[in-house]
Amino acid sequence: MLDYGDRINIKGLKVYAYHGCLEEERTKGQEFTLDITLHLNLTPAGITDNLEKTVNYSEACELAHEVFTKYAYNLIETAAEEVAAALLLKYSLLDRVDVEVFKPHAPIPLDFENVSVYITRARHTAYIAVGSNLGESEDTIKTAQEMLLKVEGNELLAESTLIETKPYGVTDQPDFINGLWKISTLLPPYDLLKKLNEIEHRLGRERVIHWGPRTIDLDIIYYDDLVIDTERLTIPHIDMANREFVLKPLAEVDPYVRHPITGLRAGEMLAKLQK
Numbered sequence: 001m002l003d004y005g006d007r008i009n010i011k012g013l014k015v016y017a018y019h020g021c022l023e024e025e026r027t028k029g030q031e032f033t034l035d036i037t038l039h040l041n042l043t044p045a046g047i048t049d050n051l052e053k054t055v056n057y058s059e060a061c062e063l064a065h066e067v068f069t070k071y072a073y074n075l076i077e078t079a080a081e082e083v084a085a086a087l088l089l090k091y092s093l094l095d096r097v098d099v100e101v102f103k104p105h106a107p108i109p110l111d112f113e114n115v116s117v118y119i120t121r122a123r124h125t126a127y128i129a130v131g132s133n134l135g136e137s138e139d140t141i142k143t144a145q146e147m148l149l150k151v152e153g154n155e156l157l158a159e160s161t162l163i164e165t166k167p168y169g170v171t172d173q174p175d176f177i178n179g180l181w182k183i184s185t186l187l188p189p190y191d192l193l194k195k196l197n198e199i200e201h202r203l204g205r206e207r208v209i210h211w212g213p214r215t216i217d218l219d220i221i222y223y224d225d226l227v228i229d230t231e232r233l234t235i236p237h238i239d240m241a242n243r244e245f246v247l248k249p250l251a252e253v254d255p256y257v258r259h260p261i262t263g264l265r266a267g268e269m270l271a272k273l274q275k
Helices: 021-027 041-050 056-072 075-089 139-149 188-202 244-253 266-274
Strands: 007-017 030-039 094-100 116-122 124-132 155-159 163-165 177-184 217-221
Touching: 007 056, 030 056, 030 075, 056 075, 075 116, 116 244, 124 139, 124 244, 139 155, 139 177, 139 188, 163 244, 177 244, 188 217, 217 244, 244 266
Parallel strands: none
Antiparallel strands: 007 030, 030 094, 094 116, 124 177, 124 217, 155 177, 163 177
8 A cells, every 4th residue: 555645634524423431421422522633645736726535524524524423322332433433435546534523521530631442444456366166166256256246345446367277285185266356455454364265165165185275265355555464364475486387377466566574576586487
């Protein structure tokens, strides 16, 4: 995610709502204050003097007010999440949203000035490798993509052509159909992994043999320029540099995207592997 450094700041938006864990808070309500920062590239608006090239901050305030007062939540953390999500879903120009919710009348039996929660939520770019060698593979891949794009906030940015490849690791199995999707998502990496695993399960994926045949295989190759190495998730994909069936679709979709550790572009990695 490219940070242009541009932003629209909304300070001190006062909202009366009924959030809180105590019965009194949920019946009488209280005043909250919101600080919202909208991160986006303001250059097009500055050059053209066109409102459509930016976010109408009056409308953004109205949306934040509407979302913040629609339901009564136990936690202001939840209210902040809902506001951030609504703004990102409404305005495709936004790269990131920061929301701070102040609760100056919180039920604290001590002298205090204020209590607040602060969250930052962003639009992310992920590269998903896809493969299948059981059943009607192309139809299964299409269905998997449709299921992924039904998730609110997910958008397909680009996709490779599908290619037929030889099995990797365990060779005594049918050839694979492979491809890659570049998506925009609001899901954090572990939530995206969970959603991909759910799709695999619903489409009949059985994890019986390592590198064995499968109805569908969905792997996160890149997620922004993030590096994760845990038992549950490794990003970038640990063996991608040795897999032409990953690098070829990746180089087709985005030949200049760089590996966050080695710094090599996708096209460079593919050329190196094919030597």
